[in-house]
Amino acid sequence: MNGVWEWFAWLNQAHGINLPVFYDSYDRQRFFAGLLTTLELSALSVVASVVIGLIGAWLLGTSSIIARRLVHGYVHAFRNTPPLIQLSFLYFAVGNLLPRLEGVGGSSRPLLDGFAWAVITLSLFGGSFNVEIFRSGIEAVPASTVEAAESLGFGRWRLYRHVVLPLALRICLPALSNNLVNLVKTSTLAYAIGVPELLYVSAQVWSDTMNVREMMNLLLVAYVGIVGVLSFGLRRLETALRVPGLGTVGGRI
């Protein structure tokens, strides 16, 4: 492994391409910690936002008007405000109102740190879009199919789980992939509340060593890589879930 790092040191000396995140141990450690934080942030918020979307879409179909109104309120609140403002509001305003924990040496710690608030905010933000995406999928399920299932004695929950959701998921998967990819990129906003994710760490490195160009290129490669893995996985899922006859164009691409 040392040989790889030394190659980057040579690259700097021979060609002036300065990437201390590889040859300098301190920068390397914090860059990869930042990369790991971004991956954790993305994974947790993607999973949580899908769960929130499913629950929200389910609640939109209930007969309780309170539940429906609540979900509509939630979607309006989190879809119509910029995620950066949501992050700042939840971390600074709401975070300071919560009870505090015992810290080191008599100080107090906040109940939820920057990372926790970032996960919560991104999940709620992504979840609000996912509710609408799942709703679009559910509404695209033919009414005749639903009636047929109801006449066979399916209860609401079994209908949702065995008939509506599988069909809805396949229909809305492209839109869902879109939103999840966007969510991964939105994770960079966590720098505003001091979460040491990839962009934050890269900005600190290029402030110290003035290698903005190299770091920007590295960031581009890193994000294309992360997003590429996610969208590749989602496309594989789409192909695997394909049902012949469902959707007009989708089956043939």
Place this chain on the structure above:
Amino acid sequence: MLSRIAASLLFLLLTITTALAGVDDIKAIQAKGVLVVGVKADYRPWGFIDPSGAFVGMEIDMANEIAKRLGVRLEMVPVTTANRIEFLRQGRIDLILATMSDTPARRQAAAVIDPPYYAGGTNILARKSMNFHRWQDLRGRRVCGLQGAYYNRPVAENWGAIIVAFPGVPEAYIDLLAGNCDAFVQDSSLIASTLVSDSAKWADFEMPMETFGEQAWVMAVSAANRDGTFAAFLSRLSVEWHRTGHLIELEKNWGIPPSPFLKTMHEKS
């Protein structure tokens, strides 16, 4: 033909005299009768405006003394970081005395006076109840900072502090006041300025550590007068101020926590 030679000779003479005149700029200032100094109007307690609207501060006191020594009236022009060197270039001010950090780029653009009259460094703003005394006390503690600051890495690497850097000062202050971080690492002069400006809000806070690193502040005159008499005079005056401990006195009068730089300069001279 003759008139043309005479005209060119006259032109040559004028050029030479004006060039020579630039060298004795003290005479020029005394002839004008006024010394125009660019000062800060918003940086307590080095240069700020008091309730009556007058310029006051440590740097204003220094400017007053310079004008007194030259025997001229003092006129002060408020400047900002963005425009002070431009004003100097345009001749709107004769001298910059406005918390200007010494950098190589600025040494090119203007004639910087050595030795520096002040130097800040890195220190922290922390609650008195935290009882921090040495930098080692920060090991494992969350320390707020500003993104991109040059001192974040040394503090994290040398003393094991966990730096949580925010994009701007207000966010970092909110975090510090709420107790989400145990200290705020920043330039010592900015911390001194904060403690003095808003003493009610920061009454429970202090700047406890030994300031490390050195960010020198310098006076500057126009680059054209780099070898002039005014620059030489200011240089000699700075040395005298350090030797007599006058700058340390001014620092104490304005409630600025004592800086290691002034102490060292006084002891060395």
